Amino acid sequence: MPMIATELQENASRYLMNTYSRLPLTLERGQGCLVYDAEGREYLDCVAGIAVNILGHAHPDIVEAITRQARQLIHTSNLFYTEPQTRLAERLITHSFADKVFFCNSGTEANEAAIKLARRYSIKTFNPERTEILTMLNSFHGRTLASLTATGQPALQKGFGPMVPGFRYVPFNDLEALEASLTPQTAAIMLEPIQAEGGVVVPDIDYLKNLRKLCTERQILLIFDEVQTGMGRTGTLFAYEQFNMQPDIMTLAKGLGGGIPIGACLASDAVAAAFEPGTHASTFGGNPLACAAALKVLDLLLEGGKLEQGRTAGHYLAKGFGILSERFSCIREARGMGLLQGLDLSIDGKPLVMECLERRVLINCTMGHVLRFVPPFIISHSQIDRLLTVLSDVFSKRA
Numbered sequence: 001m002p003m004i005a006t007e008l009q010e011n012a013s014r015y016l017m018n019t020y021s022r023l024p025l026t027l028e029r030g031q032g033c034l035v036y037d038a039e040g041r042e043y044l045d046c047v048a049g050i051a052v053n054i055l056g057h058a059h060p061d062i063v064e065a066i067t068r069q070a071r072q073l074i075h076t077s078n079l080f081y082t083e084p085q086t087r088l089a090e091r092l093i094t095h096s097f098a099d100k101v102f103f104c105n106s107g108t109e110a111n112e113a114a115i116k117l118a119r120r121y122s123i124k125t126f127n128p129e130r131t132e133i134l135t136m137l138n139s140f141h142g143r144t145l146a147s148l149t150a151t152g153q154p155a156l157q158k159g160f161g162p163m164v165p166g167f168r169y170v171p172f173n174d175l176e177a178l179e180a181s182l183t184p185q186t187a188a189i190m191l192e193p194i195q196a197e198g199g200v201v202v203p204d205i206d207y208l209k210n211l212r213k214l215c216t217e218r219q220i221l222l223i224f225d226e227v228q229t230g231m232g233r234t235g236t237l238f239a240y241e242q243f244n245m246q247p248d249i250m251t252l253a254k255g256l257g258g259g260i261p262i263g264a265c266l267a268s269d270a271v272a273a274a275f276e277p278g279t280h281a282s283t284f285g286g287n288p289l290a291c292a293a294a295l296k297v298l299d300l301l302l303e304g305g306k307l308e309q310g311r312t313a314g315h316y317l318a319k320g321f322g323i324l325s326e327r328f329s330c331i332r333e334a335r336g337m338g339l340l341q342g343l344d345l346s347i348d349g350k351p352l353v354m355e356c357l358e359r360r361v362l363i364n365c366t367m368g369h370v371l372r373f374v375p376p377f378i379i380s381h382s383q384i385d386r387l388l389t390v391l392s393d394v395f396s397k398r399a
């Protein structure tokens with residue numbers, strides 16, 4: 001007998017550490033952009049695993065790829081070679097600026113790898129004191145200690161004792177402030193090309209290009225955290241492509257495995273050479289199952305038309321949000337790129353999430369007042385219309 005939803009939720013608070021504030025909804029299965037609870041009620045999923053399920057739920061090709069690989073070899077050790085890992089690395093490199101990849105299992109781990117690689121490169125290339133990393137206020141890079149230190153949000157760091165030394169923070173989208181903060185010990189600048197958790201903040205068009213120029217002039221590494229913006233989320237495979245520049249190191253996770261945990265740290269040959277055998281490792285990193293899933297995700301994005309489909313859906317969603325923001329004064333701004341869209345509100349966003357849930361649409365709120373939308377790339381125009389109708393219904397109650 002499956003547990004009834006309320007019993008399960010009570011048991012969850014009894015047995016699980018209290019790290020999440022969850023919505024009162026237990027999900028049982030998913031299909032495409034829809035998820036279902038135990039009572040069979042259907043919800044439109046515009047959270048999508050927080051930007052993970054880029055091809056929706058239970059995509060038949062991904063299910064098949066995982067199933068086939070599971071029958072063959074789920075896991076081995078990085079003491080040996082496996083074909084899916086090498087093939088995935090080759091595919092990522094063919095379609096990005098990078099020459100080398102390190103695989104891990106999550107976004108925070110990918111960023112840990114990037115931080116270690118940047119420090120080691122700078123120590124080897126320059127001197128042992130040149131290890132400082134600048135990151136952005138309101139950024140989000142993960143919850144393990146170095147990534148948490150990189151995360152420019154004091155509220156998230158509070159109560160955990162000393163952070164990792166060697167990080168400083170500057171305001172996002174402010175090149176002058178950044179330049180003023182550079183010291184001879186600055187090894188790297190690490191940022192998200194679009195701040196996602198930070199409220200879907202898109203920088204000025206020239207900011208990243210000028211940042212690239214500055215980093216090249218000063219021989220400082222530029223690290224892009226594309227954990228959320230990568231894998232087609234903004235309409236191109238990687239967000240940096242839209243800003244006409246390239247980073248030196250890039251991290252990926254979220255959408256990469258279409259729901260299977262996998263992270264990656266990519267770098268140019270010159271930078272990647274700082275890692276030698278024994279300097280970094282991961283037991284699960286790049287295992288055949290995760291890599292088979294990611295290979296299928298890339299197939300579907302690049303050859304299966306899903307990248308274009310996401311881009312088209314993004315335009316349609318942005319158009320709808322433009323209309324909403326003209327109609328409702330509580331929307332300060334509609335912003336974003338591709339299928340990473342936000343509605344910046346002058347009111348508390350959290351109750352709206354609950355009201356959308358009651359109307360069977362799952363959305364998310366960041367920074368307390370920005371509604372964030374990261375649906376699968378396969379979301380249809382009629383599903384977007386359903387979202388827009390529910391939002392307009394919810395906003396009407398306060399206008």
Ligand SMILES: *Cc1c(COP(=O)(O)O)cnc(C)c1O
Pocket residue numbers: 105106107108109111140141142143192196197225226227228229253254
């Ligand atoms: C989600 C996220 C992370 C952390 O990823 P995890 O897989 O939760 O560790 C890091 N950076 C960015 C930009 C993210 O959106």
